[in-house]
Amino acid sequence: MRTIAPLHRNAMNDFDASTRVSRPIAKRSTLADRREQVAQLFDDYSAGAWRPHLAEPSRAWGEPDAGWLEALFNQTQGDGVLAELRGALLAAAERRCLLCSAAAPSALDHFLPRTHHPALSILHLNLVAACELCNRRKGASCEADPQRQFVHPYFDRVPRDHVFLEAEPFAQDAISPLYRIVASPPVDMDLTSRLAWQLSELRLDAFYADEAIHYFREQKASWRSLADLGWPLLEGALERDLDSVESFSGKNTWKAAFLRGLLSHEGFAADPGRFLA
Ligand SMILES: [Zn+2]
Known part of the structure; x- marks a missing residue:
């Protein structure tokens, strides 16, 4: 229910870093082959295709590619190469979930769910610091109706000082x-x-x-x-x-x-x- 400035970050560096540590080689080379398409989706997302009805669902790319892209998110956890990204996103929210503005954030919610959009699974602009409850309730909700959409914490402009x-x-x-x-x-x-x-x-x-x-x-x-x-x-x-x-x-x-x-x-x-x- 509030918006903040997004992190300034090169999203393709994150993609390359997480691809580089992927094993086995077949997986790594498949992900590398998808690099150009992923870069295009990242650009499209930033340009406005962050609403479900405007975004290309990369799950349609088929397996194993979609599953491997989705699994890149694991690199944001534990001692993964993108663990620092998780810390930066949680810190940017200043201890309040971006979806409810109330509870402390402890999870990263995928604004466009990775089940539908695995290619966006590590895009920092698609990752939202959220509390457990909001993360669970939002789930894989991905409505096609333009009115049934969540407020984007980075791209919308929710006023802080006007009562809504x-x-x-x-x-x-x-x-x-x-x-x-x-x-x-x-x-x-x-x-x-x-x-x-x-x-x-x-x-x-x-x-x-x-x-x-x-x-x-x-x-x-x-x-x-x-x-x-x-x-x-x-x-x-x-x-x-x-x-x-x-x-x-x-x-x-x-x-x-x-x-x-x-x-x-x-x-x-x-x-x-x-x-x-
Ligand atoms: Zn919340």
Whole structure:
């Protein structure tokens, strides 16, 4: 749910390095024979063919070539020749999954799944630092519908300081946060609809709601003490928390949306004690 600058890196150097250590010789020479086609796909991807409906599925190249290309990804793991690439990608995400903006990333998700696009299995622009849950839920999803597409963490432009994620904190008087994507003028309709699809496809609304409920319960006692002294004191504390969250992580995290939801909830402002009992 956020975008960052991509790593500057020569993707064909990564391909050559991982090909060079491939055994046996038949595999190495087959991969070397595919080099030109792989380079073309890398160029196409960077030029816009990163959406599933625009990308050539290299699985169609057949076996064993497709399987061998897919297996190059193993070189990003353990003591593989591309292990440093994994570290660089995780570091670039600054400790937050690029798909949910919440949990710590520990996996590399293939933006275009390697089961369909094995030739892109080590392309750094196709590798996304993600948490285990997002990585598992995204799986091999590869929709042909242009609207049913994930937001690309490197090629899209998701604003950090314009609100597109909102939360309604309560249902009746009970904590039951409802998250949704809203239209925000700098975000075009295509991107807005893909953000909404990502929220639903990865079940981020439920994930965010769980986080918010946990946070609310943790804060409840201290917020109630402030509320006992009057809404302005609690309001000031919530505003300071919101400022700090927004300046650190932008306006579209579950916590920022939840705090804004609390601050703008008329019933909560009128009688916070009723919600914090
Ligand atoms: Zn995640």
